[in-house]
Amino acid sequence: MSDLTSEELEIARQYDLVQKMIPFFDRHLLYPILESLGDIYDEKTITKLTYELFKDTNMTNFLEEQWKKLDGGSLPAEIVAKKEQKEKEFANLNEATKKVLDVLRQQDVQEHLGQDKNLNREYLEQNHGITEEDIDRLYEFGQFQYNSGDYVMASDLLSNFRALTTNSEKVLNATWGKLACEIISTNWESALKELAKLREVIDTRSFGETLVQLHYRTWIIHWSLFPFFNTDNGLEGLLDLYFSSSYLSTIQAACPWILRYLVAAVVGSESSTKSNLSNPNFQKKLKDLIRIVDQEQYEYNDPLTGFIKALYIDFDFEEANNKLNESLVIFKTDFFLANVSDIFVKNARHLIAEVYCRVHNRIDLNDFSKFLNLSRDDGEKWIANLIKQTKMNAKIDEAAGSVSFEHPSGNVYQHVIEKTKGLSFKANQILATALQQQDQV
Amino acid sequence: MASRFFQGGASDSEYSSSEEELLSSSDEEFVSSDEEQQQEEQDEDDLSDDSVFGNESDESDSDSDLDSGRARGPAYFLKKSTVPDSDDESSDDEDRKVVKSAKDKLMDEMKLSISTISSSKTTGDWVSVLSEFEKLAKNLVRAEQQNYGTPSVYIKAIVELDDDINDVSSDDKKKLNATVAKAFNAVRQRVKKSIREKQSLVDSFREDPDSFQKKESAVASTRETPTSETKPSSLNAELFTAYKAVAESRGKKNFDVQENIKTLEGLVSSATSPYESIIVYLMLIPLRFDTANNMTYMPVDQWDKTSEDINQLFTILEKNIGSYRVLETAEALDDVEVPPQPNAQGVREILGSVVSFVERLDDEFTRSLQVIDPHTTEYIDRLKYEQVIYSTIIRAQLYSEQVISQDAISSGTNEQIARIVSRRIDHIYFKKSALIKITEASAWSKQSTQSKIVAYSADDDSYTDRLMDVLSSVLYKQSNAIYRKKAMLCHIYYxxxxxxxxxxxxxFLMSHLQSTIHTSDPVLQTLFNRALVQLGLCAFRNGLIQESFEALQEIAVSPRQRDLLGQSTQRFTNQTSVAEKQRVLPFHTHINLELIESVFLTSSLLIEIPQNAQLGSTVDSKRKQQPRNFRRFLDFHERQTFQGPPEGTRDFIMHAAKALQAGEWKKSVELLTSIKIWNLFSNSEAVKEMIKEKIQIEGLRTFLFQFKTFYSKLSLAKLSQLFELPESKVSAVVSKMxxxxxxxxxxxxxxxxxxxxxxVELTxxxxxxxxxxxxxxxLSDRNERFAATGGATISGALNGMDKRRRRTAGRA
Incomplete structure (x- = not known):
């Protein structure tokens, strides 16, 4: 158990998404997530869950460990039997694939292999006697190794298989497998590459059944959380993916809880110190986000979406602050969000302040500092920085302890002048071109 | 044989449910239509009656079944169920001397057409060939409607015609004059089409014309053989004699229905075996329906008796589920006295459709509700019988589940189950779940078995939701789109x-029905409108004003909203057809129009009053609003010379709007909540509370828009006091603005x-x-656009002319 207070624990449990997300992950991917739940739930339960989770896999050693933690007694018979069977199967598959792998390792073979898969196949078949079946064996072995927890090996096998086979369905499956391997071995770069490959296949218009497509998309959405939240520019990629219209509707239709990560990604994506928050790109994303959160309110609510709702839909600053504090717990306990926690909180504060300043003509420095959880002096500094960054038209009145803002309003004269400015020039231009045409004729 | 049976049914979309039936005794003329033949003789007047006017009036009948795709009138099976006995030819003989059977007459007409065709085509008179061919086709449709099957002469004729057409060489064709050539081409296309339709028959004819015709007589003769030898003597001979007498006379001119019903009622009590009871009931029930044919609706006592009979039949069937079954797909009986042979499971299958009985019963019930004045106690009394019909529907569903294989149900290939489930949905979709629970409880209290599709449970709070989900999903699996759409809409409505x-x-959004609904049949369109309106009312109850406004907009402002909702026939035409009259929904399913209006106007008020106040002072043309119906009502109200105290619902809302504009939100709320119609909502207090809250906020907004020019500063405390809102809420509303x-x-x-x-305020x-x-x-923009497009076309045209000039010059 961790250092959370009982209230925090309650919040964390209330908004725990793992149960909802489990169906969308591979069981191997779930392990790290389950492990992270140690903060919220009883350790024993988790070990039990983990055990149940991997019961059907080939990771016998791992299971043994878990079993010992759980019970300590002698191993159940099924596991012992599985252990034997696993070894046998391993020997079998290892034997079967040895030939292919040996051939592939040869220098001259590698030189001969080119882009065209059919040519490669012919070459291998003629010169080294490798048939379709042998190649399929690679796939099976890869799956086996993955199930046994040897992810690096599995990844290698699968990429070899992919290079050789022509069966597109199996290629897709192998790519999923490889993605899982890369994720578990935290090779984020290559995981992203695999992800892009999958998207390419799945997003093609001719991709068979829509239901299957939807299914694959939900998977992509969930799996991509791993690499995106763990790489430097991952959040950008995540936003690109989630905001693309087909994926956005997938989120809305099939897995609204992903909105939490979307909120986190939007708010946490820019660093406020670079005063990026007012750039149009960010504003547009924010607008989209507000719209979606508003639309999906009835389906999904958690402190993060609540924050957006309180701030931009209800304009309830206090509530927004409360929600922000609640989301701190989420950041502590959510498996994916740990990395963006700091920047999210910082940006969220900034956003609150920004909206607050926009609707106010004058604010009280004392109240505002309290609101920001800062001392008065710090608050003053914070405001000064804000003014500097956003180039707001604002002045601090130290004596009265307040800040006043000037909100420039549109000037009618300016407005009319701007509208009519180009008119005569434009008219001249049109006339000139018309005359020119006349001349040509 | 069974497939033939359905084919016949599917093609007769206008099949008459009236009692007159055509009889045929000359089977040899027809291809495998034996079991479809009818027993009743009929004189010539009846023929035209049936095929022309009869169809017309009965169209509505199948309409009220909501699925023209299924297309069998309820009485279709009733005819089948009267026992077919093809060996009654001898008894028909004397009749034939007097009148020619309708079928013969039809046959003669067709033969005549065919001979005209063959003589005309040799002379090359394709125009008359075309007209005769059209006549022939019409008669064929008629023949098929009456389930005679396709006459072999017809097949022969089209095959020959096809051959002849192919023989006409292209040179000959050129010689024809324009009208004849046109007719020739028309005939060619029609013949091709006809051949395609009857491909299998044509193929078998082409293979061997002689045996084709022989086969039919063979079919006919095999029918005749298995009669008397196996006749068990233990059967009640007297019963069968009486039964046959009724069966033979049915449909004849001087047939006294009441008399025969009495006879059959007597037979019911004298029946000794389940088989006898079943066949007697299968005859008695349609006869009972026959009595109501010429009336606007079936008298209540008759209806009662019929429903009793149907339930009796179910009791017998349920008791003997292991030995006798009534199936739509069963073989027809050759002789009533011989019960059908048991199949592999030892079940004797009898041709008939219990589902059709129940459908017909339900139709009669609806018809009575359509006719009875809804404001009388009679209507209420009648409505009490809904429980009876609902229980019967459930019974029919249970029976269907038992006799139809589980696979057929889950794969959605069986239509019978879909028909009965769709009836069941008809009776529940417009009700509150509490009411459905009561209905269900009392219906299931009489049942001993559980439904396989959705098991009844009294304690489960979500039972009704589940019921609706499961029933609809049965229909979603149907291949017929009408069932799917209907189920979807009922589901949404519910x-x-x-x-x-x-x-x-x-x-609603995922169904994508909006894009296709205008092509569906009127009943579905009505249902669509009803679902949409109900969605709007629901949004309002939940405080979603904008959504409610959008959903209701189209229907609420339409002058024809009654028609759109199926709550009255058109007021513009005096002569509403029977079909339209039958489309009108019974009163108890109506949506209150006044409620729609008040919900719509209240939503408009909440949306438009602040908007108008805002627009009063801004110049931004982009924000100017789309058509504003509410504004129109308000203007109209203002123009009245004398404005008395509010009377109707609309008056109340208009007064409320004026009050809101003047900043008197309390008065506005008072006026709105005093509208009595809100009491129709089950949670009317909550709705009123919601209206109050909304008015407070919109009142605040209107106030700010309206009077901002007069203030330089307004304290939040004052606003909060004025609108009785907490200060934080006021500040939130102002912040948002x-x-x-x-x-x-x-x-x-x-x-x-x-x-x-x-x-900021502009002068x-x-x-x-x-x-x-x-x-x-x-103006400048338009100029520019014109210069861009117009200029290009002008110069383009000039260029073209230039080139032409050059070309002519070159040639010269």
């Missing part, structure tokens, strides 16, 4: 009515007030200047 707005809305740049103002945290930016001159600038810009 959820909207039971206050599950988001679920209903999501289903400022943030969205609806008002030029800012909050002052120190003095806790709204500070209006001065000098008249400034406003005009801006609109002038806008117009000038528009």
């Amino acid at each position: 959820y909207a009515f039971n206050n599950k707005y988001f679920k209903a809305r999501d289903m 400022i943030f969205n740049e609806e008002i030029a103002a800012g909050l002052d945290q120190v003095s806790n007030s709204v500070v209006f930016v001065q000098g 008249k001159l400034q406003e005009l200047a801006i609109s002038l600038a806008e117009k000038a810009q528009n």
Whole structure:
């Protein structure tokens, strides 16, 4: 158990998404997530869950460990039997694939292999006697190794298989497998590459059944959380993916809880110190986000979406602050969000302040500092920085302890002048071109 | 044989449910239509009656079944169920001397057409060939409607015609004059089409014309053989004699239905075996329906008896489920006295359709409700019988589940189950779940078995939701789109009515029905409108004003909303057809129009009053609103010379609107909540509370828009006191308005007030200047566009002319 207070624990449990997300992950991917739940739930339960989770896999050693933690007694018979069977199967598959792998390792073979898969196949078949079946064996072995927890090996096998086979369905499956391997071995770069490959296949218009497509998309959405939240520019990629219209509707239709990560990604994506928050790109994303959160309110609510709702839909600053504090717990306990926690909180504060300043003509420095959880002096500094960054038209009145803002309003004269400015020039231009045409004729 | 049976049924979309039936005794003329033949003789008058007028009036009957795709009138099976006995030819002989059977007459007409065709085509008179061929086709349709099957002469004729057409060489064709050539081509295409339709028959004819014709007589003769030898003597001979007498006379001119019903009632009591009871009931029930044919609806006592009989039949069938079954797909009986042979499971199958009985019973029930004045106690009394019919429907469903294989149910290939389930949905979709629960409880109290599709449970709170989900999903699997659409709409209606707005809305949007509904049949369109309106009302109850406004907009402002909702026939035409009359829904399913109006007007009020107040002072043309119906009502109201105290619902809302404009939100709320119609909502107090809250907020907004020019500062405390809202809420509303740049103002945290930016309000001159600038810009834009497109076309045309000139010059 961790250092959370009982209230925090309650919040964390209330908004725990793992149960909802489990169906969308591979069981191997779930392990790290389950492990992270140690903060919220009883350790024993988790070990039990983990055990149940991997019961059907080939990771016998791992299971043994878990079993010992759980019970300590002698191993159940099924596991012992599985252990034997696993070894046998391993020997079998290892034997079967040895030939292919040996051939592939040869220098001259590698030189001969080119882009065209059919040519490669012919070459291998003629010169080294490798048939379709042998190649399929690679796939099976890869799956086996993955199930046994040897992810690096599995990844290698699968990429070899992919290079050789022509069966597109199996290629897709192998790519999923490889993605899982890369994720578990935290090779984020290559995981992203695999992800892009999958998207390419799945997003093609001719991709068979829509239901299957939807299914694959939900998977992509969930799996991509791993690499995106763990790489430097991952959040950008995540936003690109989630905001693309087909994926956005997938989120809305099939897995609204992903909105939490979307909120986190939007708010946490820019660093406020670079005063990026007012750039149009960010504003547009924010607008989209507000719209979606508003639309999906009835389906999904958690402190993060609540924050957006309180701030931009209800304009309830206090509530927004409360929600922000609640989301701190989420950041502590959510498996994916740990990395963006700091920047999210910082940006969220900034956003609150920004909206607050926009609707106010004058604010009280004392109240505002309290609101920001800062001392008065710090608050003053914070405001000064804000003014500097956003180039707001604002002045601090130290004596009265307040800040006043000037909100420039549109000037009618300016407005009319701007509208009519180009008119005569434009008219001249049109006339000139018309005359020119006349001349040509 | 069974497939033939259905084919015949599917093609007779206008099949008559009237009692007159055609009889045929000359089977050899027809291809495998034996079991479809009818027993009743009929004189010639009846023929035309049946095929022309009869169909017309009965169209409505199949309409009220809501699925022209299924297309069998309820009485279709009733005819089948009267025992077919093809060996009654001898008894028909004397009749034939007097009148020619309708079938013979039809046959003669067809033969005549065929001979004309063959003589005309040899002379090359394709025009008369075409007209005769059309006549022939018409008669064929008629023959098929009466289930005679396809006459072999017809097949022969089209095959020969096809051959002849192919023989006509292209040179000959050129010689024909224009009209004849046209006719020739028309004939060619029609013949091709006809051949395609009857491909299998044509093929077998082509293979071997002789045996083709022989086969039919063979079919006919095999029918005759297996009669008497196996006749068990133990059967009640007297019963069968009486039974046959009724069966033979049915449909004849002087047939006394009442008399025969009495006879059959007597037979019921004297029946000794289940088989006898079943066949007697299968005959008795259709006869009972026959009595109501010429009336607007079936008298209640008759209906009662019929429903009793049907339930009796079910009791017998349920008791003998292991030995006797009534199936739509069973073989027809050759002789009533011989019970059908048991099949592999030892079940004797009898041809008939219990589902059709129940459907017909339900139709009669609906018809009575359509006719009875809804404001009388008679209507209420009648409505009490809904429980009876609902229980019977459930019984029929249970029976169907038992006799139809599980695979067919889950794969959606069986239509019988779909028909009965769709009836069941008809009876529940417009009800509150509490009411459905009561109905279900009392229906299931009489049942001993459980449904396989959805098991009844009294304690489960979500039972009704589940019931609706499962029943609809049975229909979703049907291949017939009409069932699917109907189920979808009923499903949506149910959820909207039971206050599950988001679920209903999501289903509505995902169904994509909006894009195709205008091509569906009127009954479905009505249902679509009803679901949409219900969705709007549901949104309103949940405080979703904008959504409610959008959903109701189209229907609420339509002058034909009654028609759109199926609650009255058109007022514009005096002569409404029977079909239209039958489309009208019974009163108890209506949606209250006044409620729709008041919900719509209240939503409009909440949306438009603040908007108008805002527009009063801004010049931004982009924000100007789409058509404003509410505004029109309001203007009309204002123009009245004398404005008395509010009377109707609309008056109340108009007064409320005026009060809101004047900033008197309390008066506005008072007026709105005193509208009595809200009591129709089951949660009327909550709705009133919701209206109050909304008015408070919109009142605040209107107030700010309306009077901002008169203030430089307004304290939040004052606003909060004025509108009885908590200060935080006031500040939230004001913040939102400022943030969205609806008002030029800012909050002052120190003095806790709204500070209006001065000098933003425009003078008249400034406003005009801006609109002038806008117009000038528009003009310039249009000029530019014209220069871009118009200029190009002009110069393009000139260029073209240039080239032509050059070419002619070159040639010269």
